[in-house]
Amino acid sequence: MQEDKNLNKLFPKNKKKYRGLFFILGLETQNERFLLGVIRKNTIVQMGTFSKGLNKSEKKSLMEAIRKHDNNTSNKTIRTEPGICVEIYFKTIEENQLIDPTFHSFHLKLNWKECTWDRLILDNTQVQITHPDKMIWDHHNINKENFISYLIHISPFILPFLENRALTTIRYPNGIYNESFYQKNCPDYAPNFIRTAEKDDINYIICNDLSTLLWLGNQLAIEYHVPFQTINRENPLEIVFDLDPPDRDAFHLAIKAATEMKKIFDTFEIESYPKLSGNKGIQIHIPIKDSSLTYDKTRIFTEFIARYLVERHPQYFTIERLKKNRGNKLYIDYVQHAQGKTIICPYSTRGRDRPTVATPLYWDEVNKNLKVEKYDIPFVLKRLTTHECPFHDFFEQDNSNLIDIIGSLEEKSTS
Structure with missing residues (x-):
């Protein structure tokens, strides 16, 4: 799917490793690799397999648990219902598959339904979402968590049009039915990773990455207005x-x-x-x-x-x-x-x-x-x-x- 192709860009290859919470979906018996999954748009999506990182005791315990809860066995694969949650490190994601996944730890007290695609994205940004239950569009039952989820999924499509442009936002701190205001100047409390550019005595935010977009979303910046040229050019693009x-x-x-x-x-x-x-x-x-x-x-x-x-x-x-x-x-x-x-x-x-x-x-x-x-x-x-x-x-x-x-x-x- 086109969306999958674009969302994979959220994990560009670099020197650092990404991390995420996944649930176990089964075991490939021939190579002893464990199947991983997350929930994306209320659907279980398989995200690949792993074998690295487990010690002998952890591997044995996990295999026994899977065989005990065997749901659907073929000659090569034992399937199990979601339930066991693990933290995995990985290099990137390509075509919905984790690249170079490595086991880090079990999260046995975590409900498997909390292992979601949106959480995977948020765990790899520099943004902490506050008051996720705050309503934005009351009549349509869309709260801040839903809005942030929208920004996550739409980021590969909106970021190219925000890139290197002096951003003006309209913020609705208490939802769209209440007071709003334009914001051009970057506030003093913005975190260090927020990039800015000064033009006409205004210190504009430059939104080139997902972390900046989600930080703006957490500030309930609902509208994003851009000039016709980038910060380093006088002519329109x-x-x-x-x-x-x-x-x-x-x-x-x-x-x-x-x-x-x-x-x-x-x-x-x-x-x-x-x-x-x-x-x-x-x-x-x-x-x-x-x-x-x-x-x-x-x-x-x-x-x-x-x-x-x-x-x-x-x-x-x-x-x-x-x-x-x-x-x-x-x-x-x-x-x-x-x-x-x-x-x-x-x-x-x-x-x-x-x-x-x-x-x-x-x-x-x-x-x-x-x-x-x-x-x-x-x-x-x-x-x-x-x-x-x-x-x-x-x-x-x-x-x-x-x-x-x-x-x-x-x-x-x-x-």
């Missing part, structure tokens, strides 16, 4: 159009605007990527090769696209900045794509009445059946077990023809 309907009931206008844009981009042979904002609109991302365009150059392109759509469909779209003057039209926000501005990060949750997610989409999903409410935390996690992330090749795109397109637009504007 993407163009983003924000399609903002007047209200949620007018979401069909965002669908229409997005599909009209897609026609233009296809004509120009531009690779574009739609995503739900997680609120009431749609955003279109266009990767830029090697940050090769300045903001002034991209403004020529974004303004052209926005004005063209308004001219073609004045009854539906507007570029009027004042809300009171927009009426019932969708606002094509091209001004937001500028230095110092931010956009909601792909896969960020939103502080709304439902646990919606700023979800990347395939273009064929942008149709009249698209519903923002459907794309919440549980649905997005399930979706990624069966579908590849629509943004999986985002950073591989060239779009070098943008340079020529913008050059042509400049020539026309001066002629």
